[in-house]
Ligand SMILES: Nc1ncnc2c1ncn2[C@@H]1O[C@H](COP(=O)(O)OP(=O)(O)OP(=O)(O)O)[C@@H](O)[C@H]1O
């Protein structure tokens with residue numbers, strides 16, 4: 001089997017359906033996500049973006065086709081290793097936040113990595129600063145606002161310092177005062193890390209290296225700049 005090592009994530013002929021008697025929501029998708037670049041996945045509601053990314057860390061297993069992370073196929077055997085290399089911030093923070101205290105939620109990843117207490121504290125503090133939640137560390141997660149929860153979920157993934165960072169709608173619910181910060185933050189990870197961002201936000205799309213357009217579970221286009229995407233989809 002070909003290893004696809006030069007890509008951070010490589011999707012080969014991936015198809016997926018939720019229910020047996022319903023149509024496929026991913027239809028024969030093949031995409032390569034280059035190392036150390038920022039790639040945006042865009043497309044209408046229901047086009048399959050979130051379903052696609054749930055295959056990247058083995059949360060969903062390919063029904064047809066294959067997904068490779070750092071050249072390694074994602075399957076039940078490799079899933080734990082893959083999950084150390086790729087960090088996914090989900091669209092809905094309630095799917096990601098489990099601990100009652102913010103500090104513990106952000107510390108979950110570093111604790112799992114068996115780091116020292118000092119290293120855990122350092123990572124939590126740093127991730128908290130980057131995600132602008134330092135002031136929330138002692139709060140109860142359940143009564144945070146949606147935007148605050150979104151930032152906590154981002155901090156939790158940043159604290160693991162994954163080499164591949166995947167964000168599903170990172171700016172949804174983020175106020176306009178913080179949004180510029182988060183867009184700069186995403187951009188600051190490249191070229192050191194690979195970033196894959198699902199977004200409806202034109203400002204993010206303008207800042208990335210590549211745009212992949214999904215429609216109806218299929219790859220409809222790939223663009224190297226926002227203008228060509230915008231012209232094709234919204235002008236001509
Ligand atoms: N658990 C599920 N069971 C059945 N169908 C589902 C399930 N989850 C999602 N779907 C369907 O699969 C399709 C793709 O959904 P998905 O969440 O991947 O879209 P999306 O591109 O992320 O949309 P959005 O922009 O709204 O986040 C949609 O038609 C959705 O209704």
Ligand SMILES: [Mg+2]
Nearest residue numbers: 049050051091
């Ligand atoms: Mg989605």
